Amino acid sequence: MxxxxxxxxxxxxxxxxxxxxxxFIYEKARAASRAFGYQxxxxxxxxxxxxxxxxxxxxxxxxxxxxxxxRGGDLVTxxxxxxxxxxxxxxxxxxxxxxxxxxxxxxPFWRYEQPQKGRAREFFQWNVDMLGVDSPEADAELIAVGxxxxxxxxxxxxxxxIYVNNxxxxxxxFDNLEIPPETRLVVSNxxxxxxxxxxxxxxxxxxxxxxxxxxxxxxxxxxxxFDLWKKNDELTRLFAALEALGVAEYVKFDPNIVRGLLYYTxxxxxxxxxxxxxxxxxxxxxxxxxxxxxVGGNPLSGVGFAMGDVVSGIILQERGLVPxxxxxxxxxxxxxxxxxxxxxxxxxxxELRQAGLNVMVSPExxxxxxxxxxxxxxxxxxxxxxxxxxxxxxxxxxxxxxxxEQVQVKREAALDVIRRIL
RNA sequence: GAGCCUGUAGCUCAAUGGCAGAGCGCCACACUGUGGAUGUGGAUGUUGUGGGUUCGAGACCCAUCAGGCUCCCCA
Numbered sequence: 455m456x457x458x459x460x461x462x463x464x465x466x467x468x469x470x471x472x473x474x475x476x477x478f479i480y481e482k483a484r485a486a487s488r489a490f491g492y493q494x495x496x497x498x499x500x501x502x503x504x505x506x507x508x509x510x511x512x513x514x515x516x517x518x519x520x521x522x523x524x525r526g527g528d529l530v531t532x533x534x535x536x537x538x539x540x541x542x543x544x545x546x547x548x549x550x551x552x553x554x555x556x557x558x559x560x561x562p563f564w565r566y567e568q569p570q571k572g573r574a575r576e577f578f579q580w581n582v583d584m585l586g587v588d589s590p591e592a593d594a595e596l597i598a599v600g601x602x603x604x605x606x607x608x609x610x611x612x613x614x615x616i617y618v619n620n621x622x623x624x625x626x627x628f629d630n631l632e633i634p635p636e637t638r639l640v641v642s643n644x645x646x647x648x649x650x651x652x653x654x655x656x657x658x659x660x661x662x663x664x665x666x667x668x669x670x671x672x673x674x675x676x677x678x679x680f681d682l683w684k685k686n687d688e689l690t691r692l693f694a695a696l697e698a699l700g701v702a703e704y705v706k707f708d709p710n711i712v713r714g715l716l717y718y719t720x721x722x723x724x725x726x727x728x729x730x731x732x733x734x735x736x737x738x739x740x741x742x743x744x745x746x747x748x749v750g751g752n753p754l755s756g757v758g759f760a761m762g763d764v765v766s767g768i769i770l771q772e773r774g775l776v777p778x779x780x781x782x783x784x785x786x787x788x789x790x791x792x793x794x795x796x797x798x799x800x801x802x803x804x805e806l807r808q809a810g811l812n813v814m815v816s817p818e819x820x821x822x823x824x825x826x827x828x829x830x831x832x833x834x835x836x837x838x839x840x841x842x843x844x845x846x847x848x849x850x851x852x853x854x855x856x857x858x859e860q861v862q863v864k865r866e867a868a869l870d871v872i873r874r875i876l
Numbered sequence: 877g878a879g880c881c882u883g884u885a886g887c888u889c890a891a892u893g894g895c896a897g898a899g900c901g902c903c904a905c906a907c908u909g910u911g912g913a914u915g916u917g918g919a920u921g922u923u924g925u926g927g928g929u930u931c932g933a934g935a936c937c938c939a940u941c942a943g944g945c946u947c948c949c950c951a
Contacts, residue, residue: 463942506951517877518949535951565951568877570944650947717951791909826911834911841909855911 464567464575471779476578478776479607479763480560483580486603487558490595492582495557497539503529505538505749520564520575532564536581536760538749544585545751553586572734572765580737583758585745590688593721593741594695596757600725600737601701603761608775609727614736617708618723621740623686624676624712631672637664642712645677649710649733676709683707692721719743721757727769736769737761782832784812785876789826791841793819799840802850802865809869811876829855836872 461467468476487494503521520532533539536559544555559581569575582599584592597616604614628638640663648656660670676682683689689707696702705723713722722740726733739759746754770776788803790796796819803815814834816825822839829837839851844862852871853860863871 460942518951537951565949567949569942570946573950789910821908822910823907824911828911830911837910839910843909851910853910858911860910 462575464569466574466576470781474779475767475770475776476763479578479580479766479770482603482606483558483560483761486599486606487580487582489602490556490599492556492558492584492599494559495543496559496561497533497536497543499533499562500530501533501539503531505542506531506534518566520566534563534565536561536563536579537583537745537758540581540583541745541751542749544754545746545749548746548751548754551586554592555583555585557585558582572732572768574764578763580761580763581758582739582760583756585754585756588720588741588743588755590691590721591695593688593757594692594699596739596759597692597696597705597723598699598701600723600739600759600761601704604704604725604736605701607770609769609773611703613728613773614704614725614769615728616705616723616725617711618683618689618692618705618721619707619709619711620683620686620689620721621712621718622720623682623689624709627676627682627709631669631676633665633669633673641665641673645673645710645712648677679709680707682709688720713738713740717742717744723759725761732765732768734765736766780833782814782834784814785835786811786813786838786872787825787829787832787834787836788813788815788838788840789822790816790819791822791839795840795842795845798845799838802838802840802868806869806872811869811872836875838868838872 466472484494503519506519519534521529522531524530540557540559544551560578562576563579564576566575567573580603582596584596597618600616604610604616624642625638628641633641644656644660644663647659651659657670660673661667665673683693693702693705693707696705711722711724713724718740720741720743722738724738725736727736737759739757741755741757743755744753745756746752786806788799788806790799799815803813806813814832816828826837835855837853837855839853839860841851844850848865849862850865850868851860851862852868852875854875856875861871
């Protein structure tokens with residue numbers, strides 16, 4: 455180990471088993487996206503740092519992104535998120551796209567953060583966005599896409615919940631409490647931290663930030679009022695739509711969901727594992743009204759969410775929802791009897807592949823027990839034996855590895871016998 | 877960026893400052909035309925890395941790397 459070069463901190467190596475999990479998440483995300491008519495797209499993996507600097511604080515970009523100078527002296531960065539790229543892509547074709555635009559993507563992202571459980575420096579993220587329609591019903595559709603994913607991987611409403619809030623609602627509540635706009639960001643941050651702090655400490659912290667006792671009491675009333683949504687038109691429409699879309703059981707109003715991001719303007723939502731070991735969100739998103747302003751487009755409202763593969767992967771594993779790993783894509787092994795019949799086995803394997811089966815054949819004339827052990831470890835379903843006896847009569851032995859039964863059949867009939875087992 | 881915990885065989889983990897071990901897995905054989913089960917035997921290692929203290933360090937000290945927990949952050 456000593457002089458081996460280690461993998462970069464916070465990166466993961468995807469051995470076949472982990473790759474299967476990643477692909478499982480990808481397939482389910484793809485299916486949920488397509489079920490609602492979303493089109494797959496992708497942006498570049500490296501971008502000019504300015505793309506992010508325009509939107510986020512420069513300090514943040516420098517601290518948490520992988521940035522380097524290319525040979526031409528330009529600063530480029532490994533993309534930390536997709537939204538700015540999406541905004542640019544939309545802006546570039548703003549007048550030729552058919553709205554509403556429904557796009558989804560799944561790809562790698564990089565953030566220079568402290569790796570820990572649920573967080574890596576290189577990760578995959580599923581992004582889903584709808585642009586061009588500003589309605590609570592559109593918001594509901596995005597939530598429904600997320601819920602469809604949860605349902606499809608076996609995360610029932612008991613196991614995972616989507617919590618919803620609305621920025622405009624909270625703003626009007628802040629107005630009622632006479633919390634001035636310039637301290638709202640701080641207050642949002644405060645709300646975000648509530649679940650992580652002891653109540654007494656949180657109170658003290660709130661007062662420290664400049665809230666009056668009266669404002670603090672009012673804020674706590676707001677955060678404890680789970681019926682608040684009923685007096686908000688956007689949210690009542692949202693929940694009616696969620697009901698009709700058949701995903702209402704997944705969704706709950708929660709005034710404590712604020713999400714740190716500046717650019718959300720209306721509905722915000724986050725999905726959480728209800729009892730798991732991770733406090734991190736499975737996915738999160740919301741409505742943003744000014745997506746294109748920074749990249750030179752005309753105003754266009756959108757709603758979207760993103761889900762990382764790290765947290766979702768851990769939850770699926772902890773819940774035992776990952777399908778059993780199948781080591782070999784080939785379910786059929788053609789054994790090699792001995793050196794003389796080696797090429798005969800190769801030819802038989804080729805024949806079966808021609809017929810559309812995935813077939814492995816031993817690349818060496820190893821002992822039969824060894825070849826069977828291999829098939830067993832690879833969890834293959836069928837083994838064929840082509841020995842001298844079979845060769846002579848134009849037969850082949852087909853063995854069902856699941857129940858141990860084997861039959862000797864004519865070579866031409868082998869394909870049907872195999873197909874019946876698979 | 878800060879604090880704390882951990883690092884020993886492929887994996888999970890033992891070992892009072894005194895000969896580095898167990899279980900599982902792996903390999904071979906029992907089984908010369910057939911896997912899983914069983915039995916017998918076998919190999920496993922620069923104790924993360926680099927220094928230091930000591931007659932003697934896996935253990936104690938310092939540094940460093942990696943992982944975990946928490947804070948920060950989450951565009």
